[in-house]
Amino acid sequence: SSELTQDPAVSVALGQTVRITCQGDALTFYYASWYQQKPGQAPVVVVYGKNNRPSGIPDRFSASSSGNTASLTITGAQAEDEADYYCNSRDRSGNHHVFGSGTTVTVL
């Protein structure tokens, strides 16, 4: 089982806002990064750290954190945002990295 827990699936109406959460004790001490993965493709980082987006990632993707929970928010979800999303951070020891269990986002 993963040290980072995510809801298995969420759905959002086109143009609406959805928040994906990632829970784990290590998140009290470390920031997370978030990855989008579409079928048959390698993951792509969409947000990392406090709230940083790599070049080319739309500003509808944002991150936040509170206590042991990191969140990825998609504001104004688009059809192309339908994908699996994974969080990643250090584990409790701080010496290794671990991925969350993943959340499938469906855009209705």
Add this chain to the structure above:
Amino acid sequence: QVHLEEWGAGLLKPSETLALTCSVFGGSFTGYYWTWIRQPPGKGLEWIGDIVHSGETSYTPSLKSRVSMSVDTSKTQFSLRLNSVTAADTAVYYCARGVVSEMVRYFDSWGQGALVAVSS
């Protein structure tokens, strides 16, 4: 623009050794965490471990007894070996570049993935 490409044997028998290499094209080879990540069919991502240009490694505890990584800076390549494979090791194996920025390490470039199947 960095480009990563994995290659190695795609079909193994149980108890054999998985061996993959990742070639890094473009960009510097120093200052990054060269990382292996895998994904069993239909399942989530698993961080296997990483290596830096000096050869220092870090492995996930669940695989530590079977995994080893090496680096060849002259060829800008790094490699993964996983001993005594079983069907549970069947997965797409990704190599990725780990970058540290804003107090977090994240993976900014990924290979296309290499499917390794273990079957008798």
